[in-house]
Amino acid sequence: MGNKVLDRFAVILLLGLCVIWGLQQVAIKFALEGISPMMQAGLRSIGATILLCLWMRWRGVKIFERDGTAWWGLLASLLFSGEFLLLYWALEYTTTSRGVVFLYTSPFIVALGVHFFVPGERLRLLQVIGLCCAFGGIVVAFGDNGGAGDTLVGDMMALLAAVFWGATTVVIKASPQRMLPAERVLLYQLAGSAVALPLLSLAFGEAGVTSLTMPVIASMLFQIVMVAFVSYLAWFWLIHRYQASKISSFGFFSPLFGVFFGFLIMDEAITPIFIVALVLVAAGIYLVNKPQAVKQTLVDKSSLPES
Template identity: 45%
Template sequence: MSTPALSLRRAPDATAVIVMVALCAAWGFQQVAIKEANASFPPMLQAGVRSAIATVLVWFWTRSRGTSLFQRDDTLGAGLLAGVLFGGEFVCIFFGLTLTTATRMAVFIYTAPCFTALGLHWFVAGEKLRRVQWLGIAVAFCGMALAFADGFLHGNPNATSTLRGATSTLRGIAGDALGVLGGLLWAATTVVVRATSLAHASASKTLFYQLAVSAVLLLALAFGLGQTHVSAVTPIALASLAYQAIVVAFISYLTWFWLLTRYMASRLSVFSFLTPIFGVTFGVVLLGEHFTLRFMIAAAMVLTGIALVNKPARRTA
């Protein structure tokens, strides 16, 4: 996948805005799809199959475009590390969604832009945080703390119905914590891609590393943990799995990389705050999940922090 010169990258036009909104909606729906598929497929098996299908699709895509994925370019070590981190992220997401709601997961996992900004500040030259970004990180983390406090006070209304009281609350908190850890691993993956030899690799090869390594890791975990038994498979579960593999892991990620080759990344990243909004909306409307006023305030603080972190810098003469 060729990359135009940096000078040719431009501010998002109407096409880019429409595509970005569609991508954010697709990513926001992912938690709902995972929840639906969990009824038939164990979490690690589901995650591994998702990555495996997307890996094959990316391979066919690159073959059709004449792009080689296996030439030597000193990216193997960084690629393996990115793949392990990417796989770890989905271990957290898929396990977490068995403990907490899709609504809460959508907020916690998308604290990733704040962790990414911190990581780039420490490890990538020229990515120093500005004061408004430090403010955004502080606001987002305060919102995250408030959301955790809400979980302690109100428990998780959507946790397994046979568990009551303190046990139910602790399950929900554990799921929330896995969401935050998933966001941290997502951010670490981004930093590895930006700070290593992967920064000069094609987008399709970078994606292939993440999908292929995570597929091996997740399927190995599924067999190691005995998560290979498939329950009664419903059409909704199959459609949810296909959606994750084809729409999210293959089409949406390649589309995102395509946008990055043509438009300014700083302007595109501003749209990231839409994803948890879609995630919360889908969780409430499609899964009937509920949240308190305290959690709504916490989510608004996290979204505000994300928006501040991604606020473009003022251009100077």
């Protein structure tokens, strides 16, 4: 369990998940036409929390249990809320292509965090090279906006969202939460953000839901059902059956698909310089997640995908 070599079905499913995560930023952009950023992120979490609770009841996984992880779960949910607050906000000020590239610098935050906070996990030479590639990609991306206007505020928000995402993963890896069923780890994050984000939306005086057109409704359903529920459960199914390290190495496809869909659907300009930045970040993700020579036999339940 958790140590099978990737077969054709697993590879196809992984690529499908990367497509879903690459489309997420496009869906957020569409929904911003009728729902303000924080309220949109909150509604996403509310819907996904309901679906996850129904799933857990059906599977017999305990929703509430005193296991000493509540405070760690609260911390993870606050970081998760901050990540999506920043990501949804960022996409009001930057393009989907730029947003996805900066967001997917998160694996490098994780690599640095576990080096200092998780015993036995130290940076390897390939990971250091990957970090250098990613840093170079960020510098190149900041230096080129492809004629998209002033994207600095949105770019910085997306980068900070990546920091929050990475910090969430490090907290889970370094705390007792790593021993929980994957559904409960996810529930802490979704339920916490389902409460926090709508309240923040009201506190900031957002307009909230202003227009429920078909594109807006379809975008929200995609985010709730396909991204925050189906794709996460599929991810957990994969990491319980296949080598987690080999699965993680597919992460570099998500920003590639994200940039492609930004170009294809949103008609965003992609310059040669930005392609260089994308390649550097994608290469860095691959190197940071590249499996070690020693075969892994344990499943890391804290390895949550980005949504």
